[in-house]
Amino acid sequence: MEYKSEEEFLKHYDPNQFERLSLTTDILLFSVADGVQENYRKLNKKYFSVLLIKRDTYPFKGKWCLPGGFIRMDETTDEASKRILKDETNLEDIYLEQLYTFSAVDRDPRMRVISTAYMSLVDKNCLHHNLVQNASWFHIHTLEDGDTIKVFLENGEEQLTFEVKKHLKEITTAHYEYEIVNNECLAFDHALTMVMGMERLKNKIEYTDIVFHMMPRYFTLGELQQVYEIILGKKLLDPAFRRMISNKVRKTDKMKTGGGHRPSALFEYIHQPK
């Protein structure tokens, strides 16, 4: 059929000539939580943490999943992720970035659903925010053994474990594909989302100032270093660390005392254009 104009074409267009599918967004919300203090002198141990929601409906009833939901016809994926984050965690105006679009054909047993995942970060004070029913923060502990990553999740009541295998897909960019090899706890393909998010954060912390979304307004350099060390999974040397962050922070006149050791200055983030 021949149309004389764009308008005429659009008037006759049948949106159902292609099979349609559903799009969801899942939100990987990370933070670094304070653990218990071992003794009065030591710093609080910190834990890399993720927010999960226990499913009380099918599919995957009883399993844990990332906050997520269907994208509406009148909103973008950015808007949907903001809305869902607010609905499911009561958190607003926090860091949110598009992570990856997952499209395995059988990733949802109900029907064909493609999901655009987002990564979100909050500081530890947001952990005490009013959570909705069934939501819970889990401490993350990972163990990398060759090309498999074991992830342990723990929220004080439950312990979850899953295992993901890395496959080098592209050598020049060191791009890995992940495969779930063991997963009794997380719904859908959220184990993959989580591993990809952790890798993304690990990379971005090195070449951006993203870490400050996980810090409160004022923090000590020791606390900041702890956060870097937890995300990177390795110890850093003090002088090198302080040199590295010296142009990202400003010393305030506030101090943190009461630690059983020399008080430390509180710093705040300043943005330094490259």
Added chain:
Amino acid sequence: MEYKSEEEFLKHYDPNQFERLSLTTDILLFSVADGVQENYRKLNKKYFSVLLIKRDTYPFKGKWCLPGGFIRMDETTDEASKRILKDETNLEDIYLEQLYTFSAVDRDPRMRVISTAYMSLVDKNCLHHNLVQNASWFHIHTLEDGDTIKVFLENGEEQLTFEVKKHLKEITTAHYEYEIVNNECLAFDHALTMVMGMERLKNKIEYTDIVFHMMPRYFTLGELQQVYEIILGKKLLDPAFRRMISNKVRKTDKMKTGGGHRPSALFEYIHQPK
């Protein structure tokens, strides 16, 4: 309604309870093309290039767009992008990575369509590959003026121009959002896709070996340097450049002669794990 099992739930599930939409994939195929030789001594001038397709159907009839198409119900976005790339360019087994998912509500005038864009790279020899009807390589020239990027496209017959404005969306990660402010030539939001892809490539060339997807098997260091300079948009110093790539390439015993100047050794890519 209460279900006794996952199976029972799935048997009764109605996929139409949520409004459904369509998903497409668009492929940003980049290369670096040889230009004409100004004189017998000089190296060929190189041009950063992108493949566009002239639309012969509505919507956007007569405008240029990226190769793309609808995702089928039985394939992932990765598979769809591979299939479409082959259908529309005859190219197979080349570099392809997921770039971004674009979801503006009105990005397609026909209906709600969300698109997951991919970036793809080929070396200059692939430019002479059999192209399908209506496909054409365009040289890209960009001009950055404050927060607006002007892009000039040229294929020997037509000259296209569009203009995109950068908005700093997030300060800690220097994440920009792009807005089309002037575009008479490209269909849909493909101007945004193109600008995002160029930025991604510019970043990745600095910290990965991705550039070698744009190089033939054997190349001289001068040619390699030209490619870096075109993508980065700046001149590099020879000794620094050679140091930088020295652990990514191996000198072969082949030489390139006939250039009206000292012959140069041909190198090939070797992967060096970090």
Added chain:
DNA sequence: CTAATAGTGTCTATTAGACAGTATGTT
């Protein structure tokens, strides 16, 4: 010989790694 690119040597400035040391609070 000349123009053009190929390729190297070297000096300097900056950055990164490592270690050792001093400072200062709480109990």
Added chain:
DNA sequence: AACATACTGTCTAATAGACACTATTAG
């Protein structure tokens, strides 16, 4: 006093920027 962390000084190694120089070919 002892412990734990805060914070700094300094040596060295590695890397990056800059410039100058030599080498080699087609025409």
